[in-house]
Amino acid sequence: MRILLVSPKKTELDESVPGWLRMPQLSLSIIAALTPRGHEVVIAEEEDGPLPVEDQWDVVGITSMTATAPRAYELSLLFRNRGARVVLGGIHPSVLPEEAAQYADAVVVGEAEGLWPQVLFDIKHNRLKKVYRNWQPDISDSPLPVRKKKRSILGFPPVVMPIMFSRGCPNDCEFCCVHRVYGRRQRFIPIESIVKDIAQSGSTKLLFLDDNIGGVRPYALKLFKALEPLRVIWGGQASARLILDDELFRAAVRSGCRALFIGVETIELAARRKLRKSLSTISLYEEAIKRCRESGVLFHGSFIFGLDEESPDVFERTLDFLLRNNVPSIASNILTPYPGTYLFDRLMREGRILHTNWSYYDHGTVSFEPKNMHPEELSEKYLDFTERFYSLSSIRRRAWAQLRVKPLMFLGMNIAFRRVIRVNREHARKYFKWLREEAGRLSTPVVEPPEAMSRKGEYADRERLLLPPVP
Numbered sequence: 001m002r003i004l005l006v007s008p009k010k011t012e013l014d015e016s017v018p019g020w021l022r023m024p025q026l027s028l029s030i031i032a033a034l035t036p037r038g039h040e041v042v043i044a045e046e047e048d049g050p051l052p053v054e055d056q057w058d059v060v061g062i063t064s065m066t067a068t069a070p071r072a073y074e075l076s077l078l079f080r081n082r083g084a085r086v087v088l089g090g091i092h093p094s095v096l097p098e099e100a101a102q103y104a105d106a107v108v109v110g111e112a113e114g115l116w117p118q119v120l121f122d123i124k125h126n127r128l129k130k131v132y133r134n135w136q137p138d139i140s141d142s143p144l145p146v147r148k149k150k151r152s153i154l155g156f157p158p159v160v161m162p163i164m165f166s167r168g169c170p171n172d173c174e175f176c177c178v179h180r181v182y183g184r185r186q187r188f189i190p191i192e193s194i195v196k197d198i199a200q201s202g203s204t205k206l207l208f209l210d211d212n213i214g215g216v217r218p219y220a221l222k223l224f225k226a227l228e229p230l231r232v233i234w235g236g237q238a239s240a241r242l243i244l245d246d247e248l249f250r251a252a253v254r255s256g257c258r259a260l261f262i263g264v265e266t267i268e269l270a271a272r273r274k275l276r277k278s279l280s281t282i283s284l285y286e287e288a289i290k291r292c293r294e295s296g297v298l299f300h301g302s303f304i305f306g307l308d309e310e311s312p313d314v315f316e317r318t319l320d321f322l323l324r325n326n327v328p329s330i331a332s333n334i335l336t337p338y339p340g341t342y343l344f345d346r347l348m349r350e351g352r353i354l355h356t357n358w359s360y361y362d363h364g365t366v367s368f369e370p371k372n373m374h375p376e377e378l379s380e381k382y383l384d385f386t387e388r389f390y391s392l393s394s395i396r397r398r399a400w401a402q403l404r405v406k407p408l409m410f411l412g413m414n415i416a417f418r419r420v421i422r423v424n425r426e427h428a429r430k431y432f433k434w435l436r437e438e439a440g441r442l443s444t445p446v447v448e449p450p451e452a453m454s455r456k457g458e459y460a461d462r463e464r465l466l467l468p469p470v471p
């Protein structure tokens with residue numbers, strides 16, 4: 001069969017991120033590797049250019065996150081109209097299979113390992129089921145991902161290669177569904193396979209997509225030891241505990257670690273407790289930031305705004321924390337109640353979800369009613385905060401402290417995020433216009449919310465579901 005594997009284009013906000021800074025795609029490479037011999041497989045990422053919709057495909061597999069779900073559904077209808085059987089998978093169809101099933105021939109809930117060949121077999125024998133479920137399969141004998149040739153930049157190979165060592169996360173953060181979809185027990189790809197994959201690809205710059213690369217200490221130590229002779233440099237997501245663990249951090253640095261993405265989330269103590277962040281005091285993060293700086297590792301902190309325990313002054317205090325500690329770069333996010341999370345369930349129960357137009361579930365848009373701020377106030381303060389952190393004077397000031405961090409990495413991250421801010425502001429303007437028109441009840445933009453303003457029911461007339469029409 002002719003099989004097309006597609007990742008739909010991202011949201012307006014994601015599109016503003018330069019190509020080299022985008023989170024590279026790995027899931028389609030894994031599915032391509034799981035496809036039995038005898039089929040022709042083509043991988044197409046929509047953000048790389050137009051999809052081959054005019055070609056004849058027997059099967060189209062589309063992976064989707066929440067923000068890309070509406071586009072995935074559009075594409076699904078398009079390919080089905082052209083005679084292909086469409087299978088939807090990924091995190092969003094996994095948490096809302098009934099919704100996804102309305103737009104596709106079949107939905108894969110969970111992970112593809114051990115299941116994808118069965119789906120193809122069923123298509124071939126005309127006995128495709130509507131929903132396939134496959135929770136947390138063994139990934140220890142997964143084949144190596146089929147590496148798609150990416151665009152090169154000025155004739156150089158792609159900047160980073162995405163790779164994954166483990167799936168699952170032992171934590172259970174309210175705003176995240178990783179632990180609900182991939183489980184709280186981490187499962188691992190054998191280290192020999194990781195080494196072979198790197199060696200075959202010839203890539204020397206890696207980005208580990210694991211949710212917590214140091215989550216299981218003995219495995220992480222073994223991985224770092226195996227990476228050492230390969231002379232690669234790598235970045236990945238981790239807990240600050242990795243940095244505070246002397247032996248583990250030294251092993252990571254020796255193995256080529258040059259950037260760590262750390263979910264600090266908030267400096268607000270009460271909010272940290274509620275999130276069950278394992279490091280309760282923010283001073284431990286200060287120590288982690290210092291250690292990274294001294295070891296030449298870029299500390300990329302992730303922050304969330306809009307938590308119930310946060311008041312409007314959290315922005316000022318967070319900026320002060322970041323500048324005082326010369327944090328090299330950050331990802332600032334607005335709390336987003338993704339479906340499939342406990343947060344979504346709670347806010348839905350409390351009547352605080354503004355709409356379910358998933359394309360606005362992009363971690364930069366307010367899609368719920370915050371507790372201590374008006375939605376527009378949260379958005380405005382978030383934009384102002386991000387602009388100030390990435391202002392030229394702030395970049396200059398923080399640059400002096402990064403003498404051991406790779407200068408191109410520091411500058412690249414800061415310049416790229418400055419670019420994103422401009423798009424963010426325009427995006428927020430259009431979003432609130434849409435929200436006002438849809439809801440018809442949001443009055444003038446609010447910077448300081450009047451005490452008496454009742455937010456409850458302010459968007460009462462909102463459409464709950466705004467998705468492409470079901471055929």
Ligand code: SF4
Binds near residue numbers: 173
């Ligand atoms: S946010 Fe990170 S640490 Fe928390 S559950 Fe998700 S992956 Fe795990």
